[in-house]
Amino acid sequence: MTNRIGKTLFVIVMAVSIAAAQPTRKFTPPRNISQHYHVVHDWPIVPDNTMLDEVSAVGVDSHGNVFVLMRGGRKWPDSGEMDKTPIPVATVHVFDGKTGQFITKWGEKVMALPHGLTVDANDNVWITDVALQQVFKFSHDGKLLLTVGEKGVAGEDTGHFNLPSGVAIVKDGSFYVSDGYRNSRIVKFSPEGKYLLEWGKKGNADGELNLPHCVAVDDSWKVYVVDRENKRIQIFDANGKFLRKIAGPPFITPQSIAVARDGTIYVTESGNEAPPDETGVLVLRPDGSFIERVGRYGNYDGQVQDPHWVAVGKNGELYVADFAGKRVQKFVRGK
Secondary structure, eight states: OHHHHHHHHHHHHHHHHHHHHSOOOOOOOOSOBOSSEEEOTTOSOOOTTOOOOOEEEEEEOTTSEEEEEEOTTOOOOSSSOOOOSOOSSOOEEEEETTTOOEEEEEOTTTOSSEEEEEEOTTOOEEEEETTTTEEEEEOTTSOEEEEESOTTOBOSSTTOBSSEEEEEEOTTSOEEEEEOSSSOEEEEEOTTSOEEEEEOOBSSSTTOBSOEEEEEEOTTOOEEEEEGGGTEEEEEOTTOOEEEEEOTTTOSSEEEEEEOTTSOEEEEEOOOSSSSOOOEEEEEOTTSOEEEEEOEESSSTTEESOEEEEEEOTTSOEEEEETTTTEEEEEEEOO
């Protein structure tokens, strides 16, 4: 009996010693995950025999209809020239924001590699195409109304873009284009598509840009630019004068931005699966201070892999385009 007790004590002492010798793994708690928003399950209702492809962007019209922009199987090439042939399938799918029911689809044989989408106050749909180097304005039902930029031709003058990423429309009908992956500038146009002004060059000083990935305008006409590679949001007046910047909590890879009527700012953040988890939609106060994060990394409902775009409905609901996850999700406040 004595020998058995002695052996037991020896095993316990050795186990404690080995455990003590192991390096302590630091626990990093997830960034404040929202307790106010929850995902709406089974939204949207995708038609039978239909799968969403890489979802690049999402927008909401005044009726609560949700426009989902997809690439129809077209990929951004790792190297070489982009395919400029029209995508044969519909690139825009429209769903009822409340019920998730499928309404219609359009955009086949028009775009080659769509990137950003914005719905203006008149329910027109604006889309940027990085392969065609163009910005398109469509009617609510997909009729082409305006094209800016020369098809397939890159440039940095008043009539060309170089991989344009997003569009923001002002109340008077003028609009800003974030241009983009190569030019690192913001260009403003009249409602008819006439060049008005531009600002920005590549760099990291105030007012300089390094891949302006998305642009938005608030009710006071201030311009918000996702300066992705500089990991910040820059805010300008209507003519491009630098006002201030938001560095986030900090940001890791900010992708898109939406500004609600009350000034609340929503920024999609693509982190990674390794801890700490940074992925989701960051909710910020108008002064840029952090409130909470909606979603986290993953592939279950309420989780996202690569949130590329966010849109805000009139009741504060969030629609998140998950590029790598090939889906769009709806988040609402409340229980």
